Amino acid sequence: MIQxxxxxxxNREMSSTDPPTEQEQxxxxxxxxxxESSGSGAANGAGRAKKSAGHQVSITDLHAYxxxxxxxxxxxxxxxxxxxxxxxxxxxxxxSTMVRCINRMHEEIPGARAEGRVLLDDQDLYAPExxxxxxxxxxxxxxxKPNPFPTMSIFDxxxxxxxxxxxxxxxxxxRVHKSLRAVGLWGEVKNRLESPGIGLSGGQQQRLCIARTIxxxxxxxxxDEPCSALDPIATLKVExxxxxxxxxxxxxxxxHNMQQAARVAxxxxxxxxxxxxxxxxxxxxxxxxxxxxxERYVTGKFG
Amino acid sequence: xxxxRSNYRETLKALERQTLEALDMVVQALDRALEAISYQDVxxxxxxVADDDRIDGRYLEVHQGILSLLALQTPVAIDLRxxxxxxxxxxxAERMGDQCVNIAKLIPLSGYEAPKDKDLLDAIERMGQLAxxxxxxxxxxxxxxxxDLAYDLLRQDTEINQLNVAIFNRALAIxxxxxxxxxxxxxxxxxxxLERIGDNAVDIGEQTAFVVTGLFREFADASHPG
Numbered sequence: 064m065i066q067x068x069x070x071x072x073x074n075r076e077m078s079s080t081d082p083p084t085e086q087e088q089x090x091x092x093x094x095x096x097x098x099e100s101s102g103s104g105a106a107n108g109a110g111r112a113k114k115s116a117g118h119q120v121s122i123t124d125l126h127a128y129x130x131x132x133x134x135x136x137x138x139x140x141x142x143x144x145x146x147x148x149x150x151x152x153x154x155x156x157x158x159s160t161m162v163r164c165i166n167r168m169h170e171e172i173p174g175a176r177a178e179g180r181v182l183l184d185d186q187d188l189y190a191p192e193x194x195x196x197x198x199x200x201x202x203x204x205x206x207x208k209p210n211p212f213p214t215m216s217i218f219d220x221x222x223x224x225x226x227x228x229x230x231x232x233x234x235x236x237x238r239v240h241k242s243l244r245a246v247g248l249w250g251e252v253k254n255r256l257e258s259p260g261i262g263l264s265g266g267q268q269q270r271l272c273i274a275r276t277i278x279x280x281x282x283x284x285x286x287d288e289p290c291s292a293l294d295p296i297a298t299l300k301v302e303x304x305x306x307x308x309x310x311x312x313x314x315x316x317x318x319h320n321m322q323q324a325a326r327v328a329x330x331x332x333x334x335x336x337x338x339x340x341x342x343x344x345x346x347x348x349x350x351x352x353x354x355x356x357x358e359r360y361v362t363g364k365f366g
Numbered sequence: 367x368x369x370x371r372s373n374y375r376e377t378l379k380a381l382e383r384q385t386l387e388a389l390d391m392v393v394q395a396l397d398r399a400l401e402a403i404s405y406q407d408v409x410x411x412x413x414x415v416a417d418d419d420r421i422d423g424r425y426l427e428v429h430q431g432i433l434s435l436l437a438l439q440t441p442v443a444i445d446l447r448x449x450x451x452x453x454x455x456x457x458x459a460e461r462m463g464d465q466c467v468n469i470a471k472l473i474p475l476s477g478y479e480a481p482k483d484k485d486l487l488d489a490i491e492r493m494g495q496l497a498x499x500x501x502x503x504x505x506x507x508x509x510x511x512x513x514d515l516a517y518d519l520l521r522q523d524t525e526i527n528q529l530n531v532a533i534f535n536r537a538l539a540i541x542x543x544x545x546x547x548x549x550x551x552x553x554x555x556x557x558x559x560l561e562r563i564g565d566n567a568v569d570i571g572e573q574t575a576f577v578v579t580g581l582f583r584e585f586a587d588a589s590h591p592g
Contacts (some may be wrong), residue, residue, distance in 0.1 A: 322440060349442045350578030361442045363371040 071200065077122040088210045117144025117313050118184050120165060120202075122153065125179035128167055134160045136337035137179070141282075147305060147314045149328030151321055153360070157337040158317050162285050166202035167195050183282065203276035207288040209268030211260030211275075216280065217243075218256040220271055224279040243279040244268040246304055266297020273304065277312070286316040290323060303328050320362060323350050333357045374439045376450065381431045382509075385452045387507040388424045388459035388514040389570075391520045393498055395564045396563070397419070398493040402473050403556060404487070406480050414470035421463035428456040447580060451573040455508065458566040462501065465559040465566075472552045481546040486536050486553055490560075496522055497560045500567035507571055513578045516571035526564040534559040 118208075120142040127135035135157040142148045150158040163169040164177045167188060181188045188198050211220045221239045222230075230238060243249045248270045252263070260271055269289060276284060286305070290298040305314060307325050316322050324331050325345060332342045341348060341357045352358045395414050402411040405533070432453055433440060441449050500522050507515035537550035568585055576582045 321442070325442075350446060352443050358443050362445045363374070 080090060087266055088297060111284055114137070117146075117311075118207050119144045119182075119284055120313060121180075122134075122161070122165070123180040125161065125177065125181065127157070127164050127177045128175065129172065130174040133350050134337055135164065135177075136287075138334075138337070138339045140314055140332055140339060142313055143330075145311075146307050146329040147316060147327050148329045149321070150315065150317045150334060151325035151331060151360075152334035154319075156168070156334045158332075158334050159287050161334070162287055162315055162317050164287060165283070166199050166204055168199070168204070183260050187275065200222040200279060201281050202283040202285060203279070203281035203288045204285045204287065204360050205269070205273055205276055208292050209265055209272050211263070211268050213259070213261050215260055216257045217252050217260050217263070217271060220260040221274050224275065228279070238278055241281060242274040242325075243271075245277060245307075246274040247300065264295045264297070266300060269297065269301060270304065273301070273308075277308070281312065283313045283315070286314065288317055288319060298323070333360060335360070368468075371439075374441075377431070377435060377439070378445060381428060381435065381452055381572070382448065384431070385428050385456045385504050386491075386509055387461070388421055388428070388456055388463075390499055391417075392459055392462045392466065393425065393501050395463055395496065396501065397500050400465045400491065400498075402470060403490060403494075406473065406476065406478065406482075408474045408478060410474040411470040415467050418467045421460060424552040425456050427458040428452065441445050444577070446575045450498060451508075451577045454573045455570050458570050460565045461540045462566045465563050469559045472555055476549045476552055480549045481543065483536070483540055483546065483550065486533060486540070486550060488557050489529055489533050489536065490553055490556055493526055493533070493557060493560045496526050496529070497563045497567070500526070500564050504567040504570040506576075508574045508577070511574065511578050513575045516574035519568045519571040523564045523568050523586075526561055528535050530557045557582060 088291060102332055104135060110124075119131065122140045122142075123139060124137050124139060125135055126133060126137050127140075130332060138157075138161065140148075140161075150162065154157050160169055165177075165181055165188075167177075169175050169177050177189070179189075183198075183201060187193070215223065218239055221242050222235055225238055227234055240249065243252060248267060252271075260268065263271060269292075274287075290301050302323065305316065308314060316324075316327065328345045330342060331345045331348045333340045333348065333352075333356075341352060341354045343353070348357065349361060356365075395417060398410055398414045399405065402414065432449055435449060452499060467469065500519055503515060503522070505513070507519070534554055536555050537547075540546055540550045572585055575585075590591075
């Protein structure tokens with residue numbers, strides 16, 4: 064069965080003048096930064112009428128492997144629309160792997176594979192007819208280290224994905240400005256849009272990357288430790304941004320900082336050894352966790 | 367899974383120890399206040415008043431320690447519940463210490479040779495024993511995280527409340543002698559203080575149940591007696 068929404072997006076992309084080859088190379092490279100290729104199917108500036116109509120991600124019996132090693136051992140999680148879900152757990156518990164399975168980036172690593180079901184609303188993202196590029200366009204990703212395209216200006220960083228889907232001229236400019244405003248960067252960069260993106264501070268770079276991600280209007284945003292390379296003030300700005308973005312997007316954030324999970328997430332998932340130990344409303348998980356292992360982890364009784 | 371944050375764990379344990387020791391100080395103050403009543407010992411009553419500074423000092427110490435712990439260690443989960451409960455417990459201890467002072471301050475008002483009524487005094491002594499046992503039991507229940515023992519405080523509190531009413535009625539019927547009536551009025555006030563101490567002990571029991579279950583509920587609601 065061909066999924067209507069995804070196939071629709073693929074058709075639009077095909078009809079655009081630019082062949083998407085360059086764009087497709089991005090996500091297939093094993094490097095995490097490859098995410099940026101996310102061009103948009105919503106080629107017309109008006110976009111879909113999806114504001115605040117969120118999309119749900121559901122994972123069922125997901126297994127992920129690196130060669131013979133099973134990193135994710137059959138987990139199920141629901142990520143409700145317009146909510147921030149935080150994933151916490153010790154290093155190596157499989158949280159990043161799980162998140163990278165959601166937009167099918169995991170399989171790009173040589174020897175890596177995933178089994179199970181990942182649904183975006185009711186579309187199976189692992190169905191054979193699904194266009195992987197379309198998946199990554201609908202599910203944007205922000206990484207630990209800010210990774211603006213080093214040779215591009217601030218403007219071009221945000222515009223790159225939009226250009227790939229045929230946005231030009233005033234329409235392009237408008238959407239770039241809108242994204243920069245949405246991440247609170249506009250006032251800081253409006254007079255130097257042509258200077259290089261890597262000239263910005265770390266916190267600004269990360270917000271630039273978030274602007275680049277939302278410019279193409281994804282439905283879900285995955286964030287893998289988005290603040291771990293940022294200073295406390297830049298961290299708080301990104302956290303505030305996350306809080307605003309959830310009005311429009313479903314957000315999944317992997318974090319080692321439990322206080323950050325406590326501050327930004329509606330619900331929090333605790334993972335251990337490739338499995339979900341507990342998924343609960345954040346305030347509950349941090350005041351009265353049900354599982355002894357969660358208790359021990361959040362109170363710092365084991366490292 | 368090796369133990370981590372050992373310094374933090376030690377600090378948290380020390381704070382709990384300091385808080386529960388404050389309850390021991392309350393028991394000591396209560397013993398002295400009760401003895402002072404039984405023997406109309408004005409000097410001993412004066413010591414109760416003076417020694418309350420120790421409980422007040424302990425209150426400030428624990429309060430400051432908890433603020434530091436919150437600021438520096440951001441406790442969560444059961445640790446957070448313990449810390450929140452300790453703030454209540456130390457406050458209750460401080461209040462119970464004040465009640466002992468209130469009792470002690472009533473003693474000199476009746477003079478050195480106050481007339482007494484045996485029935486009334488017996489009831490006061492019985493009430494004092496119950497209050498003392500409640501404070502000890504509240505401490506034990508908290509230290510052992512024993513919510514059954516905590517809930518049992520309510521049973522004892524019922525008896526204290528009944529004695530309080532009985533003392534009031536006995537004082538009303540005590541007769542015409544003015545000095546005896548004045549002493550009896552003071553005993554009504556003493557009974558009221560003991561009754562409050564019992565309430566504070568029940569409140570500590572509620573905190574114990576909160577630490578154990580994560581849910582706070584009052585054992586008994588005075589505005590809706592059931």
